[in-house]
Amino acid sequence: MSWGRRDACAVRRSAIDLLGDVDMARLWPFGNHNITRRELFKGATAVVASGVAAKLLVDALLRLEEPSAESATSAGQASRSTGEGHVIDVREFKRTMTVEALVKTAEDYFAASTSWDSLLAKPLSQIEDTPDLLNNFAHVLTGLQLLPGMTVLDFGAGSCWASHWLTQLGMEAIALDVSQTALKIGRALYARQPVFGDRPRPRFLVFDGRRIALANASVDRILCLDTFHHLLNADEVLREMSRVLKPGGIAGFSEPGPRHSRSAQSQFEMRNFKVLEDDIHVAEIWSSAERAGFVRMKLAVFSPRPLLMSLPEFDAYLDGGAANQRFAEMTRAQMQDRRVFFLQKGGEAPPLDSRSRAGLAATLEVKLASATVQAGTPLVAQVIVTNSGRATWLPASSKVGAVRLGCHLLDASGKMLAVDYFRQALTPGDGLPIAPGKTVKLETRIPSPPEGSYVLEFDLVSESVGWFAMSGSEIVRRTIQVT
Numbered sequence: 001m002s003w004g005r006r007d008a009c010a011v012r013r014s015a016i017d018l019l020g021d022v023d024m025a026r027l028w029p030f031g032n033h034n035i036t037r038r039e040l041f042k043g044a045t046a047v048v049a050s051g052v053a054a055k056l057l058v059d060a061l062l063r064l065e066e067p068s069a070e071s072a073t074s075a076g077q078a079s080r081s082t083g084e085g086h087v088i089d090v091r092e093f094k095r096t097m098t099v100e101a102l103v104k105t106a107e108d109y110f111a112a113s114t115s116w117d118s119l120l121a122k123p124l125s126q127i128e129d130t131p132d133l134l135n136n137f138a139h140v141l142t143g144l145q146l147l148p149g150m151t152v153l154d155f156g157a158g159s160c161w162a163s164h165w166l167t168q169l170g171m172e173a174i175a176l177d178v179s180q181t182a183l184k185i186g187r188a189l190y191a192r193q194p195v196f197g198d199r200p201r202p203r204f205l206v207f208d209g210r211r212i213a214l215a216n217a218s219v220d221r222i223l224c225l226d227t228f229h230h231l232l233n234a235d236e237v238l239r240e241m242s243r244v245l246k247p248g249g250i251a252g253f254s255e256p257g258p259r260h261s262r263s264a265q266s267q268f269e270m271r272n273f274k275v276l277e278d279d280i281h282v283a284e285i286w287s288s289a290e291r292a293g294f295v296r297m298k299l300a301v302f303s304p305r306p307l308l309m310s311l312p313e314f315d316a317y318l319d320g321g322a323a324n325q326r327f328a329e330m331t332r333a334q335m336q337d338r339r340v341f342f343l344q345k346g347g348e349a350p351p352l353d354s355r356s357r358a359g360l361a362a363t364l365e366v367k368l369a370s371a372t373v374q375a376g377t378p379l380v381a382q383v384i385v386t387n388s389g390r391a392t393w394l395p396a397s398s399k400v401g402a403v404r405l406g407c408h409l410l411d412a413s414g415k416m417l418a419v420d421y422f423r424q425a426l427t428p429g430d431g432l433p434i435a436p437g438k439t440v441k442l443e444t445r446i447p448s449p450p451e452g453s454y455v456l457e458f459d460l461v462s463e464s465v466g467w468f469a470m471s472g473s474e475i476v477r478r479t480i481q482v483t
Helices: 005-019 037-050 054-061 069-082 090-095 099-111 117-121 130-144 161-168 180-192 234-244 264-273 282-292 311-318 323-337
Strands: 151-155 172-177 203-206 219-225 245-256 294-299 338-345 362-368 379-387 403-411 416-425 439-446 452-462 476-482
Touching: 090 264, 099 180, 117 180, 130 219, 130 245, 130 338, 151 161, 161 172, 161 180, 161 219, 172 180, 180 203, 219 234, 234 245, 234 282, 234 338, 282 294, 282 338, 311 323, 323 338, 362 452, 362 476, 379 452, 403 439, 416 439, 416 452
Parallel strands: 151 172, 151 219, 172 203, 219 245
Antiparallel strands: 245 338, 294 338, 362 379, 379 439, 403 416, 403 452, 452 476
């Protein structure tokens, strides 16, 4: 007994519900096939019972009954007569397009928007899209190894939501897009939703599809979210990315996978709006990137959707049990259609510095001239500070990451009275950077608190980054008496 197309569609919907974001449209074999009920349930039931997710279910469904020659012939005739089932070959599609035509298509798309609300709300405009957008953005953000004050090019910025977040994080964001209307929307986003605090002003730059209007070696990082697969001239763009990146700079990408053009949505976009929805083949990208001056490619592996477990299953997972295999299978299946990767340009990158907690470590020696002072008399201390970490400490003139000596004030019982009781630069004036292994000596004059018994806690602080104790350095405590 065989099922018709309507029954197959119903089962397909059930499979999609089970598999989450796996694109079954690319893999589902029904087409105009007659699907055998027994084989379908045999494969699907076995998979569900075993708890193995996406890929194994797909593999089981791909073993379904092939159509007869007669049904295939009649189906083909119906397809030709109605136009149904025609699949656009993206390779042929690209031969009909030009860079200039695609630039115009992008501008027309944004210019035709009668309301900007959903664009301004992105990535929070559609609940179905939001988890993936945030997840992918987070992984690219991690791999870019950003530091406050870096210049970051948001390539294909669209409505500039990612640029806006980069600005909030303290980056000098450059929003680049082929659409002037998109950048106009981005300016509106910044105006209607200002960032908090003193942050670098963003820049908005129109891209002609070929040359990035920036100087050589002028940006630290490039962020590219779901834009690269729209490019007709990927090789040319990679050369431009390499040109504007500083030596050792990183470009981070979140893109679909090698079957993207065949998805239902991609076919719809290409057929109706002439938008290029290309497949992403990272081996080809790496070959081109290497010629453009990139020296390293790294790819991220992660599970776009969580695998929910019972408490016993979770404990077994942590212990290395069978749930690990389930998670690996699900992750592998979901990663078929997502590529998050990073390209690093050749040349020596700037050394690690105190704008990040990574590599911050210090040893402190504190000797008080006297542990007892009269009220109103400063406490004098000789301090020796050694940079025992991997990061260079930035001087006092730095807006973010300036390293200073700090002191907390506690009462005799250990209760915190003032976290920021005292700060002092490590070197005079605007200061000097302190490289790993270097030692500085300084004298401090700490204002005395009111009469009583206290504890002073000495630590170093990287301004707007954190206290060194948060990274594992030991603080120095001294008990004082104010009379």
